[in-house]
Amino acid sequence: MTGATQQPIRFLLSDMDGTLLLPDHTLSQRTIAAVRSLREAGVLFSLATGRPPKAMLQQIEALGVDVPTAAFNGGTIVNPDGSLLVAHYLPATAALTTLAQFADLPDIEVWVFSGGDWLLKDAYGPMVPREQHGLGYPPVVVESFEPYLERIDKIVAASNNTGLLIELEAQLLPKVEGQAQVSRSQPVYLDVTAMQANKGAALATLAEYLGVALEQTAALGDGGNDPAMFHCAGLSIAMGQAEEAVKRQADVVTGANTEDGAAQAIERYILPRHPT
Template structure:
């Protein structure tokens, strides 16, 4: 952890699942009120998540977000009018490497996100109900992922066997080094996205669009895909329930998402300044 920056924060970029949202994927009233207070104080606020764009709409409306938002870990940055500020697709050759590795794992479900759709081969996988509840829409069942190789936003390997996902992450990283981002957005999700599709690039792109220097930005998150934006932000905040490896890369640590950690961080680290 480092000393807190002296400049006031003008823009906060927040992760969603495990950060802004409670475990049941809802927003607490305290969090909604804290974001409103932030905006009333003139501090800009937006979202960066591994979710697809259309799985962010309810939260965007509830929080009154009127800035570009980052989906697919920064792979797609969408302006408020629905137009794209940036889009980064996973190279087809890299996608095939990841899909081949995951295909040999009977305890792993494999999902592909392309063109706004959530694609899978087995609609009865044990992780499907959880994802459908979180996204708010059902998957599209396909026989093969090959027709979608040229426009893949994200590949997800998911399993309740978190140790297996850690092993797969270690196996995949050297295979796609310099070609893709590989990170566990949550303990049960291993995400594979384009090299440029990371939350650090997303923070940099949105801050530049808004005309805010990086030293006056803040980022808050809990997952393995969040330190990328921690490294770019003037102030980085980890959630209380985050893994120790994530906490070590943040300037400060707030409470868990079940304890309104985002609201506490806004009240303690941003608004007073």
């Protein structure tokens, strides 16, 4: 976050769930039109999400994204043709610590993402239908996560008990300090990824790749994993429904995702800065 710079914005990096997407995981026509207006103005646009790469394909196509995108909170950066530009895996020691912390807790579902697959032990957990709807593909049921320890992209604790996830975050952080990032991407998800897997590093990597100075970048998001890119961007924008701790770390706040807040942000804060 660099304050009230008025430089033209040449690159916008946006979160997806809770930001670009409506609660039913769809894109509004206003949002699609706003992103189209960015492209017409010569502003580059990409996505940074906690989702796996293949759970972004529909949105990439709908929005016409033609530059690399960041999945797994920046742990994986993927070229438009699907090839990997960057991949950071969770260290096995941190994965074991995390899985031990999450094991056998009531109200907690544990998911592991590896090699493009969504792995879990219980296919009938109450959070599974929501995730499957959002991702667009089903999970793979496994007896153990151990065979995947060397190539884990992300571990998620999922629960409708937000207070419990906040407690878990506080308990886990000191145990994996220096080894892993721990953040709530949404109130119901606690994500654990590699140290290098954060949206701030993703923004810096993408900006350098695209030849854009950080002062001419903008970041848009709503979750606990988004301030990392807020602090790197020339302009940071929080969604209206974001938690107060997230809003405080942004330069400006736009409307909620139910109010086309992403489109509002593009129309109000980005397009007017771009020379016509």
